[in-house]
Amino acid sequence: xxxxxxxAVLLAAAMALSRALTGPSIYDRILAVNVMGTKTxxxxxxxxFIYERPHFLDIAITYALINFIATIAFLRYRERGDLRI
Amino acid sequence: xxxRRADNPVTETVSALLIPFMQIYALYLIAHGDLGPxxxxxxxxxxxxxxxxxxxxxxxxxxxxxxxxxxxxxxxSAGVLLYGGIGLLCMLRGGAFLDYKALPxxxxxxxxxxxxxxxxxxxxLAVAGALLLLFMKTAGSRDD
Numbered sequence: 001x002x003x004x005x006x007x008a009v010l011l012a013a014a015m016a017l018s019r020a021l022t023g024p025s026i027y028d029r030i031l032a033v034n035v036m037g038t039k040t041x042x043x044x045x046x047x048x049f050i051y052e053r054p055h056f057l058d059i060a061i062t063y064a065l066i067n068f069i070a071t072i073a074f075l076r077y078r079e080r081g082d083l084r085i
Numbered sequence: 086x087x088x089r090r091a092d093n094p095v096t097e098t099v100s101a102l103l104i105p106f107m108q109i110y111a112l113y114l115i116a117h118g119d120l121g122p123x124x125x126x127x128x129x130x131x132x133x134x135x136x137x138x139x140x141x142x143x144x145x146x147x148x149x150x151x152x153x154x155x156x157x158x159x160x161x162s163a164g165v166l167l168y169g170g171i172g173l174l175c176m177l178r179g180g181a182f183l184d185y186k187a188l189p190x191x192x193x194x195x196x197x198x199x200x201x202x203x204x205x206x207x208x209x210l211a212v213a214g215a216l217l218l219l220f221m222k223t224a225g226s227r228d229d
Contacts, residue, residue: 055121062114062123062131065107069138072096076141083141083224 006046013039030074037067100142107135115209119201125208129164132209133216140220150225157217164211171203 013036020032041064048056077083111132118124136153145153172183180187185200 058114058117058122061110062127065103065110065131066134068099068103069134069141072100072138073141084226 002046002050006043006050009039009043009046013043026078030071030078033074034067034071037063037070041067096142100138104135104139107131107138111135111209111213115205116202118205119198125205126212128205129209129212129214130216132213133220136213136217137220140224147226150221154218154221154225157214157221159214160210161214161218164207164209164214167207167210168204171200171207175200 016032016035016039020029020036023029023032041060044056044060044063048054048060073083111128113128114123114131115125115128118128140153171188175184175187176182178187178189183200183204185197186193188196188200190196190199
């Protein structure tokens with residue numbers, strides 16, 4: 001059951017990756033990378049259930065937090081041309 | 086926290102909700118380092134990331150910037166001092182470097198646990214301080 005869900009998430013991540021590679025505008029790419037990050041979080045949680053190692057949930061939370069900051073930083077850089085605070 | 090610019094309310098609200106959670110989570114990672122994933126380095130990195138997010142979204146004025154930089158440098162140095170201090174204390178009490186059983190506690194199990202805990206805290210302080218200092222030096226507004 002969890003394996004099937006993991007495969008579906010992998011498929012969705014592959015589709016997001018194709019959009020990140022072909023995306024006409026920079027915002028398509030940023031959104032695709034963000035979606036891939038979300039899929040990674042889900043996949044980490046599923047791996048934790050498949051191998052019955054609940055510690056993977058901690059890693060998933062950490063990844064979700066870092067992924068959000070990366071997206072914000074990319075968009076800020078795109079908006080202003082630098083990251084000066 | 087005050088907003089220096091008229092910025093996006095979405096990012097500001099989400100960040101204001103997320104930053105306290107990240108900091109508590111970083112402390113959890115540091116404290117749970119010997120039982121689960123994580124540890125000093127990861128906890129320190131998440132803590133520094135929360136402060137970077139705050140700086141990016143809310144901005145810092147020159148006064149805050151100077152304070153952040155001083156605090157980051159002090160944290161990085163204090164972390165190294167804590168790590169080396171615990172290691173050298175073990176040597177002074179007749180053990181090897183970082184030989185926790187030589188620490189002055191009655192029960193060697195307690196000594197081992199508190200020793201690891203102190204080391205993790207030192208690593209976390211050093212990593213958080215160093216990462217924040219790197220960010221301030223590359224993205225800060227002052228050129229010196």
